[in-house]
Amino acid sequence: MTIRRHRRLAAALTALVALTATGGCSAKAGSGDDSGGRGADGVTTGTGVDARTIRLGVLTDMTGVYATLGKSVTQAQQLYVKQLNAAGGVCGRTVELTVRDHGYDPQKALAAYTELEPRVLGFPQFIGSPFVAAVERRVDGRDKGLVLPQAWSASLLGSPYIRVIGSTYDIETINAVDFLLKEKGLRKGDKLGHVYFEGDYGENALKGSTHAAAKAGLTVVQQKIKPTDNDMSAQVAALKQAGVKAIVLSAGPRQAASLTGVAAATGLTVPVIGNNSAFAPQLLATQAGPALERLYHVATPSLPIGAATPAARKLVADYRAAHPQDALDNGVVAGWTSAQVFGEALKRACAAKDLTREGVSRALLTLKAHDAGFGMTHDFSDPGAPSSRESAILRPDRNVPGGAVVARAPQVSEAARAYTPEG
The missing domain is CATH 3.40.50.2300 (Response regulator)
Incomplete structure (x- = not known):
């Protein structure tokens, strides 16, 4: 879509x-919640x-x-x-x-x-x-x-x-690709897989990966999925056939477990990084847990719950x-x-x-x-801008509270700093 x-x-x-919502106005008027004036306390x-x-x-x-x-x-x-x-x-x-x-x-x-x-x-x-x-x-x-x-x-x-x-997802994805380039061996001329939900979330993240790829000389191999698609076997097979050197995932925790687990089982042992909503520590107790700890990272708008x-x-x-x-x-x-x-x-x-x-x-x-x-x-002073452009990069670790440790401290990449989100 x-x-x-x-x-x-x-x-x-x-x-x-x-x-x-035709009853909305009458409900509001009759609810007693909308006093519409100044109270005894002056508020x-x-x-x-x-x-x-x-x-x-x-x-x-x-x-x-x-x-x-x-x-x-x-x-x-x-x-x-x-x-x-x-x-x-x-x-x-x-x-x-x-x-x-x-x-x-x-x-x-x-x-x-x-x-x-x-x-x-x-x-x-x-x-x-x-x-x-x-x-x-x-x-x-x-x-x-x-x-x-x-x-x-x-x-x-x-x-x-x-x-x-x-x-926003596009900026977060640009920061994620920057991490792959600087710390996971992704290089100019490589192919970058991107598995993403159809709709606003995935397609906004795709804008970020394509922008970052254009700046770094990468080729993006796209795999669009639905939120109800939980088995990533077909997507992994396609990305392996294409020869990708890393994968971005803009989906949910279930898709993260399936994609990373299947990739590891089929020999596609490349780094995978997800957007902030594509991880839950409960995944580490599944069969995909070892693969997640070995191959997976997640970009987030904050330090993890287990931060010091x-x-x-x-x-x-x-x-x-x-x-x-x-x-x-x-x-x-x-x-x-x-x-x-x-x-x-x-x-x-x-x-x-x-x-x-x-x-x-x-x-x-x-x-x-x-x-x-x-x-x-x-900073919430500008409605046209996200409150921050920074992303932390986390690595799954079942031995810490919250199941993740900091792999890279919060920062904004040069590509993300110069990028203008399209609202």
Whole structure:
């Protein structure tokens, strides 16, 4: 599916959302959540906020292709909100999260957004670039609630209300290819395989690999797949036949395990690097575990959960206390960081005595050097730019918390620094 065709699909889905949301205005007016005025404390409030409560929505995937990460992201956000409320909340109000699992199904995702939008101030989580893109016009044109997606497509840049945390997939992929060139033996004239999901995520990452390849004198061998494709045998066979010297993977954890495991079993022992959502430490307990530790890396917008920073150590201890039976992974970092950014915007909006949707979005613009404690500083002053261009490169390691160690510290490559994302 081309980007243009995908955007036509997104526009059609947006129209469908509008048609199915005819009760949205009446629901908003009758819910009691939209006070539409200034309270006794002098704070102006709107949808999702009253004198006692700030209501936020979470649109996640706990049963689909990103089930493992979605669970971690959500539980980390619930932990953040619990601690925030224990410290007094925001503006004397308790923060509440309402969670909906869409299972990475477009109809469920759009239905969940339509259900929650009239009742919440905004969304500190929305998993799925295609689904976020499908509601972008509605968010920008009418709803105006802040959305912090667990998605990094450059197509989301430019919205004053949908804000990408960290580098977009194209920039992240350019940094990943730079790592392959500088540290994994990839050279000018080599062929680089790229296995990617159809749609915004994969095709935006493909822009990054083709840009990096053009700069470095590489040839990209493409293999487009669907999110439901879990067996990568055909893709590995094609890439082996083409003679690739390295592989970029822009898919999910299941595809990472299959591709790396099959490649190792068939003698295609080349380095493989995935985008940030293409790894979960639970993979290390599968048959593909040894191959992942030997061949695989992942580019991410933060240090891993097992990093030696005070913030990481505290988050590990707190998360383990709250969820002793659950594994640690980078979804915990991503969820915590997103909730923390939203929480900081709420605090600044409170200081400005404006807890309306527009007030919270304006408050986020003042967050120019936010450090979540995981190795990167984020600047949210420009809606047309990602908050960072840096990527850390991680290597799977079953012996550390979170199953990954730092192979290369956070940095932005020269190619990524000079690159202009296309929103």
